[in-house]
Amino acid sequence: MSIVEVNNITKKYNLNQISEPVSLRNGLKSIFTKQEKSKDYYALNDVSFSINKGDKLGIIGNNGAGKSTLLKILSRITNPTSGSVQVKGKVASLLEVGTGFHPELSGRENIFLNGAILGMSKREIKAQFDEIVDFAGPQISNFLDTPVKRYSSGMYVRLGFAISAHLNPEILIVDEVLAVGDADFQKKSLGKMKEVAANEKTILFVSHNLTAVANLCNKTLHLEKGTVKQMGETGVVLKNYMSEVQSKKMSYSAESFQQGIGNELIRLKYAEIKPELSKDLDYWTVNDPFNLHFEFWNTLEDVDLNVSIHLYASTGECIFNIGNQPSKYDAGIISTDIAIPGHFLNDGSYFLSIMVVKNSSIVLANFEELFEFEIADYRENTTWYGKWPGYVRPNFPIIMKQVTSEI
Amino acid sequence: MAFYIKLFSEIFQERELLYILAKRDVSIRYKQTYLGIIWAIIRPVLTMLVFLFAFKNVAKISDISGFPIQLVIFSGVIFWNLFANTFQAVSNSILANNNLVSKVYFPRLIIAFSSIAVSLFDFIIGLIVYIILSLYLVHTLPITLLLLPLAVVLTLLFSIGLGLLFCSYSVKYRDFLQMIPLIVQYGFFVSPIVYTAKSLQISNWFNVYSLINPLVGIVEYARILLIPSYSVLNFDFIYLSIGTCFITFFLGIYVFTKKESSFVDYL
Numbered sequence: 154m155s156i157v158e159v160n161n162i163t164k165k166y167n168l169n170q171i172s173e174p175v176s177l178r179n180g181l182k183s184i185f186t187k188q189e190k191s192k193d194y195y196a197l198n199d200v201s202f203s204i205n206k207g208d209k210l211g212i213i214g215n216n217g218a219g220k221s222t223l224l225k226i227l228s229r230i231t232n233p234t235s236g237s238v239q240v241k242g243k244v245a246s247l248l249e250v251g252t253g254f255h256p257e258l259s260g261r262e263n264i265f266l267n268g269a270i271l272g273m274s275k276r277e278i279k280a281q282f283d284e285i286v287d288f289a290g291p292q293i294s295n296f297l298d299t300p301v302k303r304y305s306s307g308m309y310v311r312l313g314f315a316i317s318a319h320l321n322p323e324i325l326i327v328d329e330v331l332a333v334g335d336a337d338f339q340k341k342s343l344g345k346m347k348e349v350a351a352n353e354k355t356i357l358f359v360s361h362n363l364t365a366v367a368n369l370c371n372k373t374l375h376l377e378k379g380t381v382k383q384m385g386e387t388g389v390v391l392k393n394y395m396s397e398v399q400s401k402k403m404s405y406s407a408e409s410f411q412q413g414i415g416n417e418l419i420r421l422k423y424a425e426i427k428p429e430l431s432k433d434l435d436y437w438t439v440n441d442p443f444n445l446h447f448e449f450w451n452t453l454e455d456v457d458l459n460v461s462i463h464l465y466a467s468t469g470e471c472i473f474n475i476g477n478q479p480s481k482y483d484a485g486i487i488s489t490d491i492a493i494p495g496h497f498l499n500d501g502s503y504f505l506s507i508m509v510v511k512n513s514s515i516v517l518a519n520f521e522e523l524f525e526f527e528i529a530d531y532r533e534n535t536t537w538y539g540k541w542p543g544y545v546r547p548n549f550p551i552i553m554k555q556v557t558s559e560i
Numbered sequence: 561m562a563f564y565i566k567l568f569s570e571i572f573q574e575r576e577l578l579y580i581l582a583k584r585d586v587s588i589r590y591k592q593t594y595l596g597i598i599w600a601i602i603r604p605v606l607t608m609l610v611f612l613f614a615f616k617n618v619a620k621i622s623d624i625s626g627f628p629i630q631l632v633i634f635s636g637v638i639f640w641n642l643f644a645n646t647f648q649a650v651s652n653s654i655l656a657n658n659n660l661v662s663k664v665y666f667p668r669l670i671i672a673f674s675s676i677a678v679s680l681f682d683f684i685i686g687l688i689v690y691i692i693l694s695l696y697l698v699h700t701l702p703i704t705l706l707l708l709p710l711a712v713v714l715t716l717l718f719s720i721g722l723g724l725l726f727c728s729y730s731v732k733y734r735d736f737l738q739m740i741p742l743i744v745q746y747g748f749f750v751s752p753i754v755y756t757a758k759s760l761q762i763s764n765w766f767n768v769y770s771l772i773n774p775l776v777g778i779v780e781y782a783r784i785l786l787i788p789s790y791s792v793l794n795f796d797f798i799y800l801s802i803g804t805c806f807i808t809f810f811l812g813i814y815v816f817t818k819k820e821s822s823f824v825d826y827l
Contacts, residue, residue, distance in 0.1 A: 166825070225824070229665035232821040252663045257588045269580045270664055 155203040156324065156355050157227070162236030164197040164222050164379075196222040197233070198379040204372065209356040211370035211387060213363065213394060218376040220359045221328065224248060227357065228326050242323030242355075245272055249328070251313025256302035260293060260312055263301050267316050281319045288341075289315035318345045324355045364530045367391055395436030399527050403427070410450050419509045419518035422448045422486060426505065426524050429495075438531035439546050442495040447507060448488040449518070457512050458482045460489055465522075467502040472544050479513045496548035499541055500530035564810065567817065570667050578670050582677035589678050600685040604637045611754045625756045627787055628697050631690075635786045636753035638686035639779050642712070643719045644744045645679030650723025651740055654731055658827040668820040669813065672724055676716060683712070690786065704785040711782040714802060717809040718774050724812030728819040732826045751775040756783070761793045770797035774808070777801020 197219045204210050212220050225231045226238060228246030253270040254263050264285060268278040278285075286294045289312045301309060327346075346369060349356065360366050366373060366387065373390040375382040383390050404425040407413035413420030424447035428437040437443070451458065459479040464472045475491075505524040509517045530541060571578065590596045611633050615621045624632045653675040654661055654668065661668065687708075694701055730736035751773060752760070757780045760766050770776040777798040783790045792798075 230662065231824045246664065248663045253657075253660050255584055255588060257591045258584065262584075262587070266580055266584055269577045270660060270666070272666070275576050275580075 154206055156206045156208075156241050157357070158203040158239040159227075160201050160237045160239075162197055162200050162226060162233040162238060163195060164219075164226065164231070165234040166194045166196060167192070195379050197226070199236075200376075200379070200381055201236075202374060202381060202384050204355065204357075206355055207353045208372050209358065209370040211366035211373040212357065212359045212376065213361075213366060213373060213390075214376035214382070217378070219379040220376055221248075222379075223376065224326055224328050224357070224359055240324060243272070244324045244326060245317075245320045245322035246326035247271075247317045247320075247328065248326075249313075250310055250317060254301055254309070254313065257300050259300055260297045260304070263312070264316055267313065271317065271320055272322070273320065277321070285315045285319050288318060288345075314342050318342065318349075322354075324357070325349065326357045328359045363391060363395070364532060368532075392435045395529050399437050399529075403524060403526055405523065413450060414520065415449070415518045418452050420450045421507075421518075421520055421523075422450055424448075424507070424520075424523060426526060434531075436529050437527070438529045439498065439500050440495045440531050441528075443493050445491040445493065445505070446488070448486055449509060450485070451482060451487050451509075452484055453511070453517075454484050456482060458487070458517075459510050459513060461508040461510055462491065463506040463508070464498075465504040465506070466544055467504070470544070472498070472503070476510070479510070497545060498528055499543050499546040500528050501544070502527045564813070567667075567669070567813070571669055571673070574666055574670050577666060578674050581670065581674035585675065585678050586681050589681070597685060600682040601689055603682075604634065604641060604686045605689065607637050608633045615754075625758045627756070627790060630693060630697060631787050632756060632783065633754050634686075634690050634693055635783050636751075636779050638683055638690060639711070639715055639782050640748055640751065640753045640775070641686065642679055642683040642715050643775060643778075644747070645682060646676045646716060646719035647723045647726075648740055648744065649675040649679055650720055651726040651730060651737070653723075654727055654823055655737075655827070662824050662827055668823065669816065672720070672727060672816065676720065680712075680716075694786070698788060700788055702785065702788050708782065708785050711778055711785060714774075714778050714781070714805045718778070718805040721805070721808030721810070721812030724816040725808075728812075728816045731819070731823045747773075747775070752779055756780070757792060757797070761797070767797050767800055771800040771804055774801035774804040778805070 200219070200223065212223065214220050222231075224246065225248070226233050227240065228244060228248070230246075230248075251263075251267060253267055255266065258266065264282065265275065265278055269275070286297065289308075292308055293312050293315075296304065296308070301312070304312070346356075346358075356369070358366065358370060370387050372385065373387040373394075374384045375390050375394050383393060405414075405421065406423045407421065410420055410422075413422055415421050424445075426443060426445050428441045428443040430437060430441055445462070457479040459477050461474060461476040463474050466472055503526055504522045505526070507520045507523055509519075511517050532541075590599060593599060595602070608630060612629055615624075615629050621629070623629060650672050653672045656675075657671050660671065691701060691705075726736050726740060752775075757766075757776055760769075778801055780792055781798050781801075784792065
């Protein structure tokens, strides 16, 4: 039995109205003058799907894919331009934490205010008040009667999430609220989500955190430019999504010397970055080793050459710079292979640059940001799905054993 | 009719939210002020004193149509403030609460209705001051005071209705926001706030005017209830004003509910 049914919904925004200010003058003008064809933007275009009671649906997609618009329509905040939505049951939507918190009011007053806004009755809030305060942590319980404008942003978010976590709807719509707070609090909130997911509740969950989607959701909807790209079992959809995302910029080749990038001395002929994927997965995870292979044309005879590889995180920090010992080469094609082990880089996006160096000091060619690639997270036997910190994620053995059985 | 019944039952279901939003507005109203609710007394009293000075010392008038100047002006001012504050609060309610409108769904009328709490609160404070003033000046209070809630309800119907109309259009066209201060500023003088309707009642356009500006009827009706032996020439214009109050209220609600689903696209 489907509990949420979305039939051909389309949400159209008029770009003219977005660029030109909406005012009475423009409003009147548009009545009296024949408008040139208005530029429409479709945030959602003919989207249909349905989910059953108890389903946990993950919604993924790039920025601008229409995820937020979809959530807004499902939670009745805005209406679709066309199409219909049928939702059976009480809905609570968490598009942000602490909606409607008033800075001048105390933590206590805001619990009642926010709870009421999210659709809880006064009795429900009273019954769960102590649990909410307890969940928010000791910092909050000490400052319960302080105006929330005096709270730190962390406290504000913790209190907001604690209230939301105690909602009891049949259908819960969640937008990225898990990406709040410190690692410790994230752990707690994801644990709570998991607890909610365990019972018969229906959840719609938008997230960029694919690990969380993989672990919380049985079904996944992949939106792309306002249309449904794929909808189905989470494992299948995530696999296709990741392999699509990862095929960004991972190989390069030139037909002839003249076409190759570089300069008159050095030109790049071929380059490829290739992960050794695990058998059961179609995408590159933190477990997988990868090889960098490239070939270049060298025009110099009897020259001391070496290469230098820079790897950068998407934020711009250099993760490593490696080079080899220089040795003698003649003009022609020179190939290079580098093997980088698995269990080394953490998940994230990376850029890679290649440099060809003469006499270990003169840079002959620098192929900056030649490759851009993304490594996905992989976890087993864990209940924590927050972003794993750090740029590297080595698998060093940790030996832990019981020394005695007495205290 | 079925439309309004369904709407009001939906709002009744959300009465806890309505109550807590109203409570929020009232409790933050005078936060971080030293004088607190005394401000609710200062404003109408100051308005009255200014006109008292103008009438007594400048124009050398000692009464208005035979009634104490203070009572006539103060009764007019508290009702005018009730109208003006409610009208402004309702007009601004959606824009002022855009963080709620764009993040959570509940009937938007809840926001508009809850915003009248502050003006009602100020009105009650003003009324208490009026009662004290009346006991001091004429040593009596008419029994008809008990009917005053009727006049309050009529004022609210009109100001909510008008506010909802402005609110519905101002979300998209902010031009309407610019008109609100003008209405509040000039409306004060074209309504019988610092004068009575008696002097105008002989004019043949007076009934039409009461129909257009229902504050004429409401304020005079309130004075009949508040000021001992207050009189008007006839009651026709009051009925006309009452009619306008109801029409404005239901029209405002109708327009608002037609527009509410698109609010979030213009916030």
